Amino acid sequence: MQEKKEKLIPKPPVVVVLGHIDHGKTTLLDQIKKTNLAEKEISGITQHLGAYEASAKTKEGKQGKITFLDTPGHEAFEKIRSQGAKAADLAILVIAADEGIKPQTKEALRTIEEAKIPFLIALNKIDKPGSEPERVKQELASLGILIEEWGGKIPLVKISAKTGEGIAELLEMILLMAEMEELTADPEKPGxxxxxxxxxxxxxxxxxxxxxxxxxxxxxxxxxxxxxxxxxxxxxxxxxxxxxxxxxxxxxxxxxxxxxxxxxxxxxxxxxxxxxxxxxxxxxxxxxxxxxKEIPKESEKIAVYLILKADAGGSLEALENLVLGLQKNYPELDFKILRKSLGDISEDDINLSSVKEGTIILGFKIKPEKRMEELALRFKTKIGVFEVVYQALDWLKEEVKSRIPEKIIATKLGNARILKTFGKKSGSQIIGGEIIEGVIQEKSKFKILRKSNVIGEGEITELEQNKIKTKEVGSGQFGVLAKSKIEIAPKDILEIFKEEKEKRL
Known part of the structure; x- marks a missing residue:
């Protein structure tokens, strides 16, 4: 066992950069590339690749490598979170000092919380007239984000991505945070x-x-x-x-x-x-x-985590029986009781609920404090408190039913061959094609087949024939606006289908 541990060596941090639009994320990444990457051909390549490496140095002269993911809103990040893995070890949250917290800033904070990775704040545009760093700090505090300067644990570095001010300090902070996280990996393992x-x-x-x-x-x-x-x-x-x-x-x-x-x-x-x-x-x-297999395995069931609170032992037992009864009615769900105890909802209960997002705290004849409700909102914890058992049952039924995903039914509509592409419009590709079989409809989905291999998917946003907009084309040639992450090319085959949601009762 000791021999295995000796193979572990420090691992350079992988850092994802998040922030509201126009708050300077791209400018920050460009500035880091300019100050840390000497190779002339880097410009443009890293944007295409979505990831690149930079070097930084601490005040003590210690050199370190950092990998940046410059696609923070990337689909790879969402999927990795859902699989319980990490695309990044650390995150930088970029906030403009003249604008403060915006909707996408809050979304970024939720993303960081879900990924469970440490982060620091890059307070950008401090050189701009109208910047108000203290107001931003106050806004962060109101969201429960306390910076180190205010007695919290979140580092904040003031920067100007435009002039380069504070960039060296930002990179040094990343290295220090990585050192504190003790990131390690084994170079002798297969990649x-x-x-x-x-x-x-x-x-x-x-x-x-x-x-x-x-x-x-x-x-x-x-x-x-x-x-x-x-x-x-x-x-x-x-x-x-x-x-x-x-x-x-x-x-x-x-x-x-x-x-x-x-x-x-x-x-x-x-x-x-x-x-x-x-x-x-x-x-x-x-x-x-x-x-x-028709009956889902235990691991394939949808977990529903609960904390039960009541004023007396009998009430607590009633809540537990209520949950056990629902388990029989909803075999696709797996009810897991994290805790059952007497008394009002405590801060410790809320902290426990934060371990599993969407945990339900079901209370009977108790009174939650307002502060507990505010904490619960932060952790996306659901609280239901009732005086009558059947009301608790009705509420819990509706809550757990909402956890059962809708079934997506895909119906094939037809096939089409791409004849020509005409560039892009509003992020969509303009393409011309012809019907091979079936029909193509506006708002329908498609798979892209190239040499019989499926290489991507997309959606038809607009459809026309003979330069007239239409909802459906059943023969001949057509033009469409198509959204897809894959560049569609002539001779590609589009397999057209529509998706419908079937609500599970």
């Missing part, structure tokens, strides 16, 4: 991590930007994804330079993937193609068995 972005390159084939979180990835080995794999024939660092190997916290690119993996999915290094194919065959067998 593994998360897919940050994917692309379909006409000359080089399907490619992916990978963030290595553990171990070392080697040229000449294989990379395995949930339902695909790739021989590592091309391995490039974030700047597009070929490398023979790359270790944890490094963003790398590979090409030649058979089927593009989902953004946010895992990857790991495998020594041989035989091992890869064996793994994929086992996964296929597991999937077939899962499809045959």
């Amino acid at each position: 593994s991590g998360v897919v940050i972005e994917t692309e379909s390159n006409f000359k080089r084939g399907n490619g992916a930007l990978l963030l290595i979180q553990e171990g070392t990835l080697h040229l000449g080995k294989f990379v395995l994804f949930p339902q695909s794999y790739s021989p590592v024939k091309i391995l490039e660092d974030f700047a597009g330079h070929p490398v023979n190997k790359a270790s944890f916290s490094s963003p790398v690119r590979i090409y030649g993937i058979k089927n593009l993996p989902a953004v946010g999915s895992w990857f790991k290094e495998i020594n041989s193609k035989t091992e890869v194919l064996n793994f994929l065959e086992q996964e296929k067998t597991i999937e077939i068995k899962k499809e045959k």
Whole structure:
């Protein structure tokens, strides 16, 4: 066991930058690139890749490497949170000193809380007339974010992304926070991590930007994804330079993937193609068995976490029986009682509820303090307090029913061939095509097939035929505005389908 621990070495932090639009996130990243990255070809590449490395130095002269993810609102971050992993080790929340807290600032704070990663605040635009740092600090405090200066634990660094003021201090703070977090990884393990972005390159084939979180990835080995794999024939660092190997916290690119993996999915290094194919065959067998199973396994149920509070033991028992009765009526749910105790809702109850987002605190004949309700809102904890048992039952029924997801039914409408592309409009691609079979409808969804491989999905936002807007085209040629993260190309096939929600009772 001791031998394994000795393999662990300090891991450079992976940092995601979040903030409200126009608060200076992009300018900050550009300034960091300018002051820390000497290579001339970096400009533009890092924006395309969505990740890059920078170096920083502490006052004591200690050098450190930092990896930045410059797509903070990226789909890879949401998916990783949902899988319980981390795309980033730390976060920077950028707030403009002249505007303060805005809606997207609050969204960013929620994202950070859900990801459960430490963060610091970059108070930007301090050089701008009208900046009010003290007002911003007060607004943060009102949200429960106490900075170090005010006796809290959240570092705040004043910066000007435009002039570069405070950037060195910001980078030093990141290194100090990383040191306090004691981030470590094992370089001797096979490389593994998360897919940050994917692309379909006409000359080089399907490619992916990978963030290595553990171990070392080697040229000449294989990379395995949930339902695909790739021989590592091309391995490039974030700047597009070929490398023979790359270790944890490094963003790398590979090409030649058979089927593009989902953004946010895992990857790991495998020594041989035989091992890869064996793994994929086992996964296929597991999937077939899962499809045959009609009753959900325990792990596939939707967990509902509860804290029960009451004025007396009998009342508490009644609440517990109420929950056990609902468990029989909703087999797809898994009720988990975190605590059952007597007395009013306490701060300790709220803190326990924060461990699992959406925890329900069900109270009977008690009175929650206003401060507890405010804390509960912060942690997204639901509180229901009642004087009559049937009222508690009715409320809890409605609450748990809302946890059961709606079933999405996909119905195929038809297929279409892309004839020509005409650029972009308002973030959507303008394309022309022809119906192969079936119909295409406005607001319908589609899968993009290239050489029989599904490379992405999208949605039809506008549809027209003969330059006249229409809701449906059943034959001939048409023009559409299509939203997709993948660049659609001539000869691509669009598999058109519509989605409908089926509410589960």
